[in-house]
Amino acid sequence: MKIQYIDLIDQTFHFPQEEFNLSEDELNFHGIPMMDLVRKYGTPLKFTYLPKISQNIQRAKGWFNAAMKKVDYKGNYNYCYCTKSSHFAHVVEQALKNDISIETSSAYDLDIVEYLFDSNKLNKDRYIVCNGYKTDDYLEKIAHLINRGLKILPIIDNYKEVEVLDALIENEFEIGIRIASEEEPKFEFYTSRLGIGYRNIAPFYRDVIQKNPKIKLKMLHFFINTGINDTAYYWNELNKCLTVYGRLKDDCKELDSLNIGGGFPIKNSLAFDYDYAYMAEEIISQIKSFCEDKKIHEPHIYTEFGSFTVGESGGALFKVIYQKRQNEKERWNMIDSSFMTTLPDSWAINKRFVMLPLNRWESEYERVFLGGLTCDSDDYYNSEQHMNAIYLPRFNAEKPLYIGFFNTGAYQDTVGGYGGLQHCLIPNPKHIIIDKDENGEFTYRIFSEQQAAASMMKLLGYPSNKAQKEELETIENGRISK
Incomplete structure (x- = not known):
């Protein structure tokens, strides 16, 4: 009878996988021995593996460029990193090594942009796509950087923004317009609060932008919250976006870029299956076909990938410090941190992450619930919130069990309020950064100690x-x- 944890994984998934394998009965992540990190740095522990950021950027560039070559697409592909996913310097600077653009969403983002430019870490020729509702401070910083000569592209969210920017910017400048896309039927509202309605964009261009020789419309911006997925909803919204692009192109010859915002998904279980290359090829093929039918030039394509860029570079490691048996069926494994503070998306939006034990893969397994340290009843991670039941090696007080949550690099620190107050005053874990040197050897440095x-x-x-x-x-x- 197969009752070891490794047997359960072998029966359920294809294993080992690209990023996960075992050394005896201990887990490796991208070749990094997870238990070595635990022995050296302790738990709770967060880490960022920088090479994965560059790897994912280059993968996406490869998929889209291959798709364009296959159909003889005349436009260019441009990769944007959404800084809101992780503003940390080690993340942004790693991403910028790959010749990309940046997408911002608030005024303070532009303080980071100006620092990167002044320190020669940001190429002046790369576009900075400024999204979101723009406060006066945000608009003033956009104008300041445009006046300095940077390629700042404000994506117009409402009519007033054009008027304010026109008054603040000294010379000609470029803009984009964001479409207020329709939301999925499950949403409580029909249309996104961000952007301008489909029917209003062409009149807005003719009545305001076209009449102002100082303003050039460069980009139409399309974004949906569900990201890029092979669903009728996604293809329908993309088709409506292309229809608006075609109408604008009739009057606006300088319009040459289409931003298909909405990110690629990231791996959230060992059973994850997504054909990235197919999706890139299908998107490019549909845009190419539309442009041929309308007899217009294919636009340059921009994508805005945040979670896809940084999500799979992160992980969080915990120790199971105790098991509570509340009744005959429920066994609670208590970790040495909190889900609500360390992985807030698991609590706030029921997000799943890849969760695996770091050691004792050859032990018998049991079904458990995972509980955090706060006194809040919502501080847990279990099968009721997530698709699959949680099975882990059987608890043994004499042989401590360690577990890891992987692909946690996007949003968790900023949503959780890094460096600030945490629920029940549970401290931020120690955070280390992992890289590779010129010889391909792993390097480690402490980014922050435990709060x-x-x-x-x-x-x-x-x-x-x-x-x-x-x-x-x-x-x-x-x-x-x-």
């Missing part, structure tokens, strides 16, 4: 005792050993 009590006391307005003050001073001065 200290002194930092929370300071945020909350409490005076710190002497020991806490010394601890906080040590952290803030960067004197923690790396």
